[in-house]
Amino acid sequence: MTPAIPFQRSDLQAYLWQSLQLFNLYRIILAIGFVSLIKFNLDAQFFGIVDRSLYQQASLFYFCASLVFLVCSLLFKRSYDWQANVPIFIDVVALIVLMHATGGVISGVGILLIVIAAGHSLLFPGKYSLLSAASAAILLFYEHSYNLLTEKVTINTYTQVGLLGCAILVTSIVTNILSLRARRNQQLVESQAQQLATSQQLNAHIISAMHDGVLVFDQRYHIRLINVAARTLLELQDFPKHDTLYDLPVTFQQCFAKWLKEQKNSIILQLRPGGPELRLNFYPLGKGLPSGTLVFLNDIESETRRAQDLKLASLGHLTANIAHELRNPLGTVSHAAQLLAESQMLIPEDQQLVNMIKQHCNRMNTVIQNVLSLSGRKPARTEKIALVPWLQQFIKDLSIQNIGAPKITLTADKNDLQVNVDPSQLTQILINLCENGLRYSFKKHGQASLILRVFLSESPPMIILDVIDDGEGISTEVAKHIFEPFFSTENNGSGLGLYIAKELSQMNGTRLDYVSTHHQDGSQFRLTFPKGEANT
Template sequence: MPHTAPPAFAPSRAATEAVRHELFFLNYFRLAQALVYAGLAFSPPALGWPHLNDTDTARLVALCFLGFAIAVAALTRRTMPWTRLVTSASLVIDIVAAVLATGAMQDARIGIAMMLAVNLAAGALLLPLRLALFFAALATLGMLGHSLLNPQGDASVADRQLLEAGLFGLAYFAITMLCYVLSRQLRASEALAEQRSIDLANLAQVNELIIRRMKTGVMLVDDANHIHQINESAWMLLGNPSADQRDLGRVAPELSRRLYHWTTSGKLDETATQLADGVPEVVPRFSRLAPNDDALVLIFLDDTSLVSRRAEELTLSSLGRLSASIAHEIRNPLAAIRYSAQLLAESRDLGGTDLRMVEIINNHCVRLNDIIENILQLSRRERSRPETLDLGRWAENFVDEYRQGNDLGNDTLRVISNGSEPVAAVADPQQLQQVVWNLVQNALRYGRMPGEPARVMVVARHGEHGVPILEVIDRGPGIAPKVAAQIFEPFYTTHEYGTGLGLYLARQMAEANQSSLEYVRVAGGGSCFRLVLTPPARVPGSDAIAAP
């Protein structure tokens, strides 16, 4: 699943990690600062430096500050949820300790003031600007107050100390502002980097998914014939080898040979080849992953069946438009021929032979008109208008209308349904009429044993999981398996007067209605054309079925 960016109010992982590092730095710097205070307060008197104005106060401040620094450093991880509160309280203690240490260790006042600047800078990285400036002002007031309330030496020395305190205050404000601006830029850069990493991770996942689902097989092979990556299509075109088989020479020797020939001669063999039993033929193509790198090669396996299918679809589309154009041109003279033949048949001067000729003309005009109608249906591809139907009632009405419009003679056509239980389905009634009419017409014409009448049934029933099914079954000789595999292909026919478009159009209209049409051989002889339709969506409180 692709990564998602964190909410605007939640700190990112990179920002949280940066705050943790800055808090660690501040706490451990405070510990080092406290050790410096302790070292200055407990320095041997023989060194003579620094001069302690108040030894007891200096040592007490150093020990208390050291204990506080150790406690805060030890509790750094636990205080992470309260970073702002802990940092603010710690800065107050840092400023108080620095002011007291400056008063007790006058000789080290400059170093103490400089170390306090580091505390304020770290605080500016962790706190909002107003709060950081407040502590800079507090530190400035502390240093100025110490210089005013505890003057050391004559007036010139006091003035110098006051100037130093003012300059330190100015430095505190400048450092605070600078560190705050830098912290904002760092946070923005970290957030941008994290967002870029999320985008790159998402892009990598999308690319991997696209390559994995591509119809073209894709493989990445190194110079040692080792397969590094392979998508699903390539894995299937190689015959579904096991996951531990990564040697191209063993998985596909012919492909390995062609790769070696391409790398040594630079010539590509573009003939189709079958890499494993039971898989389509492919045309391999090779490309180096980098222009100047021979270590990795991308192999593309183009499935020739997909190319052929696409070419067939384009051919059928073009043929359909061309045939429709020709059919329109043929229709007008055909109508004139048929009309003239009908008028000629009414003449009383014609003999038996002439009447037979006129009958042949009429029969072939009817056949040619049927061919034109099929071709026009192939080119129209009208959009379906589905309705909810009761297949049992619809089949009964269809059979009644068919009997009224066609002379069945000794042939039989009957309906078998679930009785009172409705078989609900969603389909376009007009297109369903054309599909079933075509199937019944074929069953009555071809689904009969020699010398016997045809027996055709239209069955409406429920299949597995309540799927609505409509079947046209005959008791004829059936269809040979070799022929059955091709009967839905366009322009395929075994009859000398057939167009090969009836079953193709029937399947196309079935698919336009989200249904499927298939041939099923009947045990004991006969054929079954099964139409599996779409059941209606279940809407609570609405079980009505539209009348056919």
């Protein structure tokens, strides 16, 4: 026996078995009702029993059969199509026999066949439910014709039999149509629910893998979604409980309140002094009355670096080729200038011109080296170094052209601070910072001086290295662009020094920032070694 609709989903099968158990429960209650009339001698009063013996036997048989059907549906959940169809035909036969024992169609027992036909169409819509309804109508006519032949009823009662038979067939057909439509709708809903669950799972994976932070709040400011990037940007790794807006950093709450007040979608957030700047983009969810808020968190430094990387990627290959092509003639010119400088016949004016050629050759060679280092950067080879002794040796070895003997002061809270860096790359970073600082200090005062300050930040625990000069300083507008490639305020500058220093610091897991010094002259650059590097 093949079911009308294939039942493949476990939840649909559970629903069908539950419906069958409820119908079996109705069947046994009905059988108990028939048996109770015998027990309390009320059968004659209700139906006007014509054949009491047949009524008793049919009632007891129907009760036992109903009990078996209920037990099977509860304990043996196999062969649903058999358990849903075979008992229905037994219902039809038992009710026809009970109707015959109680005087035929006039007893009203036949009306119960309508319920049986409707239940069969709901449990198993299709040809078998239509067959059971047709069988019930045919048996009605057969039973009534038998009663007519035995002169138990009159011929004018055929109208009632015909109406009851039509009611059974119409009920079965209509219920079949509705049941089939309900099944299709249920399958469609389940398919859509499965697609929705798949989409939600896919979205969850995508959001979790996003580099940008994502936060979703409901209308009561409970956090409904937060991805890994948002936890990292908001520094929530050490705070497992963050269920509401009020569990997040106070600075973020202030930005949220500012957005609610001003409805300004984009707001800049800095969790702590010297920390990374975040761009918060707020979007209300729902139409009409807001049902929540979506917040995107973007690391401004990462955005800027990606833009710069794209810019350099487009120029890198071209500039590298140009640099290689320039190196050969530049080497020839530099070598010729050196040979010319050794000549004893040069007058002082020509010697000055030769020195200018050598100076600009060195400058062009420096630019070429910087361009080549950008196009072929190597990964950092970090090792643990004692920072203060390493800086003391760095100061001894530092030599800046055209400055003379610079005055460099080193101050440190502790002498045993250790960091994990690539020493050669840290040297390149500090040479760039110190050379700029000493040059601007010499330009302003005629004496180059610089301060290197090392200290340990307690909250959060980080090692800080400040490079401070007493030069002219950097304006606020210029400070926004100093780490951009090819940006320079001098005509003879390449605009790559600070950019390379920034890139090298990031390769070593450190941060290089410019610290505003509104209260004093000069410039201050800060190298921050993050948490986990502050070993003492």
